[in-house]
Ligand SMILES: Cc1cc2nc3c(=O)[nH]c(=O)nc-3n(C[C@H](O)[C@H](O)[C@H](O)COP(=O)(O)OP(=O)(O)OC[C@H]3O[C@@H](n4cnc5c(N)ncnc54)[C@H](O)[C@@H]3O)c2cc1C
């Protein structure tokens with residue numbers, strides 16, 4: 002058995018999602034390599050080589066891989082899949098964009114968002130917005146998996162992997178990166194934050210999210226949102242937590258003005274401690290909250306910020 | 310320009326899901342079934358392109374047993390011109406669905422195929438990407454905006470960091486994210502009219518696709534339940550609990 006993990010990065014920094022994915026890979030077998038495909042991504046390669054348990058880092062450093070366009074990444078990964086038993090990537094928007102196509106070209110299934118490894122061919126994954134957990138067996142020679150990062154610890158950074166250059170260049174010419182609107186923030190990334198405070202429709206507008214920011218400043222927290230808050234234009238899409246947004250599992254999740262629809266719960270119910278602040282004592286969010294405060298958020302959130 | 314939209318019949322998103330006692334799956338008996346919400350967005354996008362004079366025909370496709378004709382009729386009532394059901398058993402794996410859809414794409418030769426980004430039953434998020442790989446078409450997944458300019462399309466994608474815009478050479482595959490559009494409801498007269506729109510049935514055999522089992526679901530279990538905790542009286546009590554009981558701040 003030999004496993005290839007596709008690294009998640011932005012050409013400068015190796016994303017911690019890669020570390021969770023390596024942990025999932027090591028739960029399958031100890032022969033784990035990591036592919037860093039990008040453009041001018043040496044700093045990422047340096048970090049990847051330090052991941053404990055990784056034996057080899059494959060490096061495909063070329064402009065065509067800079068934005069991880071599926072059309073260029075697919076043939077590269079398919080080529081490197083020869084002799085591999087498992088291909089893993091984090092279930093991020095990048096991993097989800099690329100891995101199913103890799104699987105299709107290899108004529109194998111993809112098993113999405115695994116949360117547990119039972120054996121080399123049996124995995125657990127949530128279905129129906131996390132309302133059921135399926136145990137799935139693969140019959141394929143190569144298993145293509147995406148990994149729910151919150152279900153696996155981060156691998157440590159005390160290794161020293163060897164480095165191998167991959168020089169093939171695949172440029173389909175069918176897709177071109179035009180622009181991105183990346184939301185810059187000093188705050189931790191939602192999927193890696195220890196504390197998250199999220200706002201919903203109850204926040205009433207985007208400006209009021211500054212109330213959550215004051216709490217987040219005190220706690221070093223990330224700020225998230227429900228779909229309703231994103232749809233209403235209060236905040237940007239990268240903040241959506243839920244079945245179809247980001248899956249988070251911080252030590253502390255504070256839901257403010259969020260009712261607790263199953264699609265929202267799907268994204269945060271594995272948090273260690275959940276706090277709900279809602280003026281409706283019947284709100285379903287209270288049925289999963291460790292601490293519930295029935296109150297008007299505009300009264301209690303400023304008070305919370307002051308008392309931290 | 311022809312647009313193909315895909316429609317999956319799934320458990321309605323409002324239904325409380327119950328796992329069967331024998332752990333063989335989820336109980337779908339007498340449960341309300343609907344069009345996957347992301348497919349509603351796909352159908353809506355196709356219809357809007359037609360209304361804008363960019364698309365000339367919108368064809369809806371579903372892979373599944375006869376019951377999925379109900380969702381195809383909904384697509385027709387919403388404004389699709391015709392429908393194709395590819396007959397298959399319930400719960401076909403995404404790769405098999407993608408192979409069947411690839412054959413339909415070969416036959417219909419659409420300029421644009423719009424799928425949902427994710428089916429809310431399997432939560433797979435695979436089929437569109439697989440279809441792109443199998444057909445060699447460029448992909449714009451998790452789209453929040455699709456702009457067709459002749460031979461090229463600009464697709465804006467919802468990614469973890471924010472938004473990303475790609476230029477893709479037509480024909481393309483797009484998958485819908487939540488903010489692409491707000492789907493309309495079908496009107497009663499259109500529901501009546503939809504009954505007379507053409508709905509063609511094809512089989513995997515006719516399409517020359519052999520269905521292969523790549524994975525097997527061994528068991529389906531309910532998730533570990535979270536217990537409701539306590540209500541706190543005020544902010545002071547909350548902060549105290551978080552500091553001294555939960556020890557998370
Ligand atoms: C296909 C699909 C995918 C979806 N994916 C997601 C997803 O990924 N993430 C997600 O979050 N949702 C998702 N949803 C939407 C989900 O079903 C709910 O509509 C959404 O989560 C509701 O957001 P909300 O709780 O902010 O709004 P509401 O349900 O409107 O709740 C607002 C809450 O705020 C409270 N409130 C109002 N004012 C105050 C105040 N002053 N003080 C205190 N409390 C107040 C109210 O009591 C209420 O409980 C999805 C839906 C579908 C169909």
Ligand SMILES: Nc1ncnc2c1ncn2[C@@H]1O[C@H](COP(=O)(O)O)[C@@H](O)[C@H]1O
Nearest residue numbers: 315316372424425427428433434435436
């Ligand atoms: N059986 C099916 N019939 C028609 N379309 C499907 C089917 N399965 C998946 N799709 C399409 O692919 C999208 C993503 O599904 P999935 O990859 O299963 O999460 C769905 O939103 C549909 O548009």
